[in-house]
Amino acid sequence: MLPFMNQDLDLFPTDLESILSRVDQVDPVKYASTRNFIDGAVTRLSPYISRGVISTRMVLESVLNRGYDPKRIQKFIQELAWREYYQRTWQVKLDKISDDLRWPQAKMTNREMPESVVTASTGITAVDEAISGLYETGYIHNHVRMYIASIACNVGQRHWLVPARWMYYHLIDGDWASNALSWQWVAGTSSSKKYYANQENINRYCHTAQGGTFLDADYEDLEFNEIPDELLTNASPNLETILPKTRGLTIEHSLPTLIYNSYNLDPWWNVNLMANRILLLEPSHFRDYPVSNKVVQFILGLSQNIDNVQIYGGEFSDLVAQYGLVDYRYKEHPLNNHYIGTAEPRDWMFDVAGYYPSFFSFWKKCDRQLAKNYAD
Numbered sequence: 022m023l024p025f026m027n028q029d030l031d032l033f034p035t036d037l038e039s040i041l042s043r044v045d046q047v048d049p050v051k052y053a054s055t056r057n058f059i060d061g062a063v064t065r066l067s068p069y070i071s072r073g074v075i076s077t078r079m080v081l082e083s084v085l086n087r088g089y090d091p092k093r094i095q096k097f098i099q100e101l102a103w104r105e106y107y108q109r110t111w112q113v114k115l116d117k118i119s120d121d122l123r124w125p126q127a128k129m130t131n132r133e134m135p136e137s138v139v140t141a142s143t144g145i146t147a148v149d150e151a152i153s154g155l156y157e158t159g160y161i162h163n164h165v166r167m168y169i170a171s172i173a174c175n176v177g178q179r180h181w182l183v184p185a186r187w188m189y190y191h192l193i194d195g196d197w198a199s200n201a202l203s204w205q206w207v208a209g210t211s212s213s214k215k216y217y218a219n220q221e222n223i224n225r226y227c228h229t230a231q232g233g234t235f236l237d238a239d240y241e242d243l244e245f246n247e248i249p250d251e252l253l254t255n256a257s258p259n260l261e262t263i264l265p266k267t268r269g270l271t272i273e274h275s276l277p278t279l280i281y282n283s284y285n286l287d288p289w290w291n292v293n294l295m296a297n298r299i300l301l302l303e304p305s306h307f308r309d310y311p312v313s314n315k316v317v318q319f320i321l322g323l324s325q326n327i328d329n330v331q332i333y334g335g336e337f338s339d340l341v342a343q344y345g346l347v348d349y350r351y352k353e354h355p356l357n358n359h360y361i362g363t364a365e366p367r368d369w370m371f372d373v374a375g376y377y378p379s380f381f382s383f384w385k386k387c388d389r390q391l392a393k394n395y396a397d
Contacts, residue, residue, distance in 0.1 A: 032065065032158055032160055033065065033068050033158075033159070033160065033193060033319065035319065035322030035323045035325065035326070036326070037074075037288060037326045040069050040074060040075065043064070043065060043066060043069075044066065044075060044079070044080060044083050045083065047064050047066070047080065047083065047084055048062050049084050049089055049094035049097035049098075050089070050093065050094060050097075052064060052096075052097050052100075053094065053096035053097050056100070056163075056164075057164045057226050058164075058226050058227075058228075059147070059151075059162055059164070059165065059226060059227045059228065060228070063162065063163070064080075065160075066080060067194035067196075068159075068160070068193045068194035068319065069323075070104060070194075070196075071194040071195060071196040071199070071284070072194075072283065072284065072285075072286045072319075072320065072323055073284050073285040073286050073287050073352070073367075074286050074287060074288065074323055074326070076287075076367070076368035076369075076370070077101040077102075077104055077105055077369070077370040078368050078369060078370040079368065080101060081098060081101060081370050084097070085395060091391055091392075091395050095388075098391065099384060101370060102370065102371065102380075102383070102384055102387050103199075103380060104196070104199060105369060105370055105371060105373075105387075106377070106380050106383045106384075107196070107198040107199045107202045107203075108196075108198050108355075108367075109373070109374055109375060109376065109377075109383070110198065110202060110376055110377075111197070111198035111202075111355045112355055112374070113375060113376035114376060115355055115358075118197070118198060118201050118202060118205075119182065119197075119201060121205070121210040122202070122205055122210055122211040123210060123211050123378070124209065124210055124211075125210070126174070126180055126181060126208050126209065126210050127209060127215075128175075128178055129174075129178055129179065129180050130178040130179065130248070131178075131179060131180070131255065132179070132180040132182065132183055133179060133183055133255035133256060133257050134173050134177075134179050134183045134184040134187060134255065134256055134257075134258070135172070135173055135177045135179065135251075135252040135253075135254065135255070135256065136254040136255060136256035137251050137252060137254070138152065138169060138172065138173050138177075138184065138187075138252075138256075139187065139256045139258055140256075141153045141156075142251075143172060143251055143252070144234055144235070144251050145168075145172070145220070145223065145231070145234055145236060146229055146231050147165065147168070147223050147224075147227035147229050147231075148165065148168055148169060148172065148223070151165040151168075151169070152169070155188075155191050155192070156191060158193075159191060159192060159193035159194075159313070159315045159316060159319065160192070160193060160194065161188075161192070164226055165227070166188065166203065167203070167207055167216060167218065168218045168223060169184075169188070170184065170185075170203070170204050170207035170208065170216075171207055171215075171216055171217050171218050172236075172252070173252075174204070174207060174208040174215075175207070175208065175209075175215045175216070175217055175243075175244075176217075176235065176236070176243065176246070176248070176249065176252060177248055177252035178248055179255075180208075181204040181205060181207070181208040181210065182201075182204075183257065183258070184204070185200055185201055185204040186258075186260060186311075187258045187260065188200065188204075189201075189310070189312070190258070190260045190311055190312055190313055190316075191312075191313050191315070191316070192316070193315065193316050193319045195310075195312060195316060196284075197310055197356075198355075215244070217240055217243045217244065218236070219236050219237070219238055219239070219240055219243060220232065220234050220236040220237040220238075221237075223236065235249035235251060235252075260311040261311055262307035262308075262311045262312050262313075262317065263314060263317070264302050264304060264307060264317065264334045265302075265317070265321065265332065265334065266334065267302075267332045267333055267334040267335075270297075270299065270331050270333060270344060271331065272297050272344045272345075272346070273297060274345065274347070276295055276296050276297055276348075277294065277296045277297070277348040277349065277350060278296060278297040278298075278299060278346050278348065278349040278350070279291055279294070279296045279297065279298050279299070279349075279350055279351070280299055280301050280337070280340075280349055280350065280351040280360065280362075281298065281299065281300045281301065281324065281327060281330065281351075282300065282301050282302070282303075282306075282351075282354075282356075282357070283302070283306075283312075283320045284354050284356065285351070285352045285354065286300075286320070286323045286324055286326070286327065287327075287352070287368075288326040288327050288328075290352065290365075291350075292328075297331070298327055298328070298329055298330045298331065299330070299331050299332070299333050299340070300324045300327070300330050300331070300332045300333070301333050301335075301337060301340060302320075302332065302333065302334045302335075303335065303336050303337060304334070304335070304336070305336060306356060310356075337359060337360050338359075341361075348362075348363075349362040349363070350362060350363040350364075350365055351363075351364060351365070352364070352365050352366070352367055353365065353366055353367055354367070370387075371386075371387040371390050371391070372390070373386045373387050373390065
């Protein structure tokens, strides 16, 4: 049993006090040195950042306010910046992030995924236990996500989109930009080469001692091996979201209406404004980006931190028409482009916008801004 599987399965509480306590406990120095290990000092903040409860900027300011030198914790800040990089890419590329972004995926045999990945039976102990853990908890360590993507896309020679959608479906921290573009990075459609992990690498970071698997090979051999028997059978996962039934809303038409969704559950957004507050769950969104019942329940749990929030299951246009809304506001997001009304900005760590072909060209500008804004 892997170390993380011994922990309480309720890894991600939804109450605000617990979330803020987790922010306060982040150790950015230890994170940088141990984050690739399955039992490393990861923050477990990703579900709350992805759902818009907290922001990358809030996390950065929290650690800096505790006296950490930005130069000493650059790796930690870079990992936060990756999230903004993916979001900025999504802002520009929109639906194109669901296609091969820069180059067609090379050495790809079909657009399904290995059945053994879905059933957690690849024969790679660390990977199979992590997939089982994903089904139980809605979470999987970031390094193991890369292992799974490498197995499915590069060793198994499947296109990245179906397995990426499968993983997103189960992730409580599901962020389509981070998910899709990370899979593309592994599959070599947005990076200069594919990412491979062999058994030796997995053993090191997952504390296993397995041998004799289809990954027990040198890296130069993995790239040219045939698809192993364990990955030959295909699967097409059935991904469907069941949304909760909702009651009629109580709307005070003299007040503005704030529209929340699964990517904006910020309890501090316009907190002092008298307003109608509605969590919008659009069936069309969840048809395009389906999530599991565990994820839906997590979203609903987080929404309870928003005072007097009401839930509406339906389309944005229907909400506006049905309740005669006039003054309605929402936070900018690539999936909100069909909203009309007043779009308010998200809380960014850096104001470096636009598309950059590589993270490090993006990071150079962020780093200059970091030095300017947080100089001694």
